[in-house]
Amino acid sequence: MDDFVNTFLNWDYISQVLPDLLKTGLLNTLILSVSSALIGTVLGMLLAVMGLSTKWWLRWPARVYTDIFRGLPAILTILLIGQGLGTLARDVVGTNPYPMGILALSLIAAAYIGEIFRSGIQSVDKGQMEASRALGMSYTKSMLLVIIPQGVRRVLPALVNQFIALVKDSSLVYVLGLLSGQRELFRIGQDLAANTGNLSPLVAAGVFFLVITVPLTHLVNYIDKKLRTGRKVRADDPDDSDPVEIGPGGRVSTW
Amino acid sequence: MVTTAVRSSSVELRDIHVSFGTLEVLRGVDLKVESGRTTCVIGPSGSGKSTLLRCVNRLQEPDSGDLLLDGESVIRSDPDALRQRVGMVFQHFNLFGHRTVLDNIVLPLRSVKKLSKEEAAAIARARLADVGLADKAPYRPSALSGGQQQRVAIARALAMDPEVMLFDEATSALDPELVKGVLNLMAGLASRGLTLIVVTHEMGFARSVADEVAFMDAGRIVEQGPPAQIFDEPQSPRLQRFLSQVL
Numbered sequence: 001m002d003d004f005v006n007t008f009l010n011w012d013y014i015s016q017v018l019p020d021l022l023k024t025g026l027l028n029t030l031i032l033s034v035s036s037a038l039i040g041t042v043l044g045m046l047l048a049v050m051g052l053s054t055k056w057w058l059r060w061p062a063r064v065y066t067d068i069f070r071g072l073p074a075i076l077t078i079l080l081i082g083q084g085l086g087t088l089a090r091d092v093v094g095t096n097p098y099p100m101g102i103l104a105l106s107l108i109a110a111a112y113i114g115e116i117f118r119s120g121i122q123s124v125d126k127g128q129m130e131a132s133r134a135l136g137m138s139y140t141k142s143m144l145l146v147i148i149p150q151g152v153r154r155v156l157p158a159l160v161n162q163f164i165a166l167v168k169d170s171s172l173v174y175v176l177g178l179l180s181g182q183r184e185l186f187r188i189g190q191d192l193a194a195n196t197g198n199l200s201p202l203v204a205a206g207v208f209f210l211v212i213t214v215p216l217t218h219l220v221n222y223i224d225k226k227l228r229t230g231r232k233v234r235a236d237d238p239d240d241s242d243p244v245e246i247g248p249g250g251r252v253s254t255w
Numbered sequence: 256m257v258t259t260a261v262r263s264s265s266v267e268l269r270d271i272h273v274s275f276g277t278l279e280v281l282r283g284v285d286l287k288v289e290s291g292r293t294t295c296v297i298g299p300s301g302s303g304k305s306t307l308l309r310c311v312n313r314l315q316e317p318d319s320g321d322l323l324l325d326g327e328s329v330i331r332s333d334p335d336a337l338r339q340r341v342g343m344v345f346q347h348f349n350l351f352g353h354r355t356v357l358d359n360i361v362l363p364l365r366s367v368k369k370l371s372k373e374e375a376a377a378i379a380r381a382r383l384a385d386v387g388l389a390d391k392a393p394y395r396p397s398a399l400s401g402g403q404q405q406r407v408a409i410a411r412a413l414a415m416d417p418e419v420m421l422f423d424e425a426t427s428a429l430d431p432e433l434v435k436g437v438l439n440l441m442a443g444l445a446s447r448g449l450t451l452i453v454v455t456h457e458m459g460f461a462r463s464v465a466d467e468v469a470f471m472d473a474g475r476i477v478e479q480g481p482p483a484q485i486f487d488e489p490q491s492p493r494l495q496r497f498l499s500q501v502l
Contacts, residue, residue, distance in 0.1 A: 131349035131408075134312055135363040135415060136339040145366060150353045 010200040017192045017201040021208055025185035029212070032170040032184055035102050037163050040109025047114030048121060049143065062114070069111035075172050078104040082176040098182050101173035109166050116162060120155035121147055157224045164216045168209065185209060263450040264325035264340065264418035265290040271310055271320035273303075280306045281317070282474040288419075288467070290325070291448040295461035295482075298471035299497060304454040307471070308421050311452060312341040325418070339367060342412030346424040348404040350396035350411070356383065357392040360411045367415070382410040386440060402433030409440055420444060422453040458501055462486050470494045 050062035069077065081104035082097050089100075124147050132142035152159075171186035178187065189205025266288045273281040281303045288294045296304045309315035310322065313334045322330045329337045351359050360379035364370045370378070383389050386406040388399075396404050405425060412420060422441060426434040438457060442464045445451050455461060461468050461482060468485040470478045470493075478485060478494045486502075489495045 125347075125349070127345060127347050127349040128351065130314055131343075131345060131351070132363075133335075134314060134338055134343040134345075135411070136335050136367040137363060138335055141366050145362060146351055146353075150351075153353060 008199055008203050010198055013196055013198050013200040014204045017204050020188045021185060021204060024181060024183060025188040026208055028182060028184040029170055032102060033167040036105035036109050037166055039106035040113050043110035044113030045117055047110060048117035051118050052121060066111045066114055069108050074108055074169050077108055078172050079175055097176035098178060101176050105170060112162050116155045116158045121151035123154055124150045157220045160216055160220045164213050167212050261447055261449045262418055263291045263448055266311060266419055267323040269321040271317045273306055273317050280474055284476055288450055288452055290450055292466040293445040293451040293464055294467045294469060295453045295455055295465040296469045296471060297461055302471040303474045304471050305423050308423050308452060308454050311421055312338050312343055339415060340417055341419045342415055342417035343421040344408050344412055344425045346427050348408045350404055350408055352396060356394050356407050360414045364414055378414050382414040386410045401429045402436050405437050406440060419450040424454055426457060
């Protein structure tokens with residue numbers, strides 16, 4: 001038992017790593033995951049709409065993009081973009097790999113989120129688009145005001161799941177060799193663990209991840225439940241028998 | 256019932272052809288509906304009734320043929336402009352599930368007719384009152400019965416102030432006891448002089464409300480005339496057979 005506590009829960013090491021986790025790690029993990037979630041959501045919506053277009057020159061690039069970024073291991077993509085593009089775009093972003101890490105995470109997230117949005121939009125009954133077009137609304141307006149709001153609502157749980165994955169995957173940017181002040185939770189835990197040969201700092205980092213992800217998991221369940229039960233509110237009298245007058249000269253009474 | 260004067264238009268379809276792949280759904284259909292008149296289109300499933308109706312607001316673009324509204328060809332015009340003049344009611348209502356009953360009517364008024372929030376809401380409430388559902392304004396469509404939802408869909412189409420209304424089996428998805436309310440509403444519109452084209456299986460409605468009945472089979476209008484002639488003295492064997500099955 002002492003061995004177990006010493007290996008995973010050594011308070012000396014934990015108290016040593018806590019300030020860094022709180023001040024640097026948590027902040028960087030949140031910056032990395034929130035910014036790539038935002039960029040990924042915007043790009044993902046774009047990919048979804050392109051993927052559903054009737055025009056092949058919109059559909060086809062979206063398809064290829066999605067296949068590539070979903071098909072590669074995240075760590076490989078992060079290295080290729082973080083180091084490769086980082087070198088190429090040195091004049092624009094300097095030698096700082098941090099924005100490249102965000103870009104790589106965003107591009108990966110976009111592929112997954114795009115598929116989530118696409119399935120949501122596709123699940124909307126096609127009668128909704130027809131009714132909207134029949135009222136004189138353009139395709140774009142129908143998409144923006146009628147189809148997308150309903151499609152997105154349905155896939156909110158899947159979307160939040162993807163955000164959870166993003167929080168965890170943000171730790172992979174450690175491969176880009178970030179500066180000390182840019183380290184996220186995992187890297188800070190890992191550095192002290194390597195220095196001390198003790199796993200407790202990593203356990204502490206893990207707890208911080210759980211502090212972010214567990215509430216998100218419960219958010220998923222909450223939304224899921226709400227979506228399933230929230231619509232059961234019925235009018236107090238769904239009775240259809242209230243007489244509808246026939247206009248002047250109404251020619252009929254019975255069918 | 257709606258009391259304001261209606262501006263209605265005639266509709267004419269000329270030699271309409273529609274194919275889905277190798278399947279010829281409409282094989283040269285001509286149909287003329289005078290302004291303010293009601294035409295019911297009847298016929299067996301798969302005869303092309305709904306496709307024909309959808310050609311009138313170009314939800315289905317014909318492969319060939321012409322479409323005239325108020326005497327002018329609108330087959331090449333902006334379809335969104337055409338659809339502002341031609342309202343449509345669907346079998347499955349197709350109310351926007353994420354919006355309240357009121358917002359279902361407000362949304363197209365604001366986005367298409369560019370009305371202010373207040374103007375749109377005022378029109379929406381008036382049209383809801385017309386169909387007897389003023390008190391349902393704040394509810395979600397899912398909280399309403401099928402008949403009520405269809406009446407909201409009719410109110411939504413009427414709010415756009417159309418010159419022609421299309422009904423695509425508007426009562427087919429309703430429980431039998433809810434059908435009458437919707438049919439009464441449609442009859443009211445007919446008697447007010449709105450041009451109606453009604454695809455229906457309700458033969459009683461066709462007989463008593465329609466000015467003209469068109470019988471379709473296999474992508475063509477086989478027989479057309481006043482209801483009395485179509486129902487009491489059917490000429491073609493196909494219509495006779497159809498009527499013997501449905502009446």
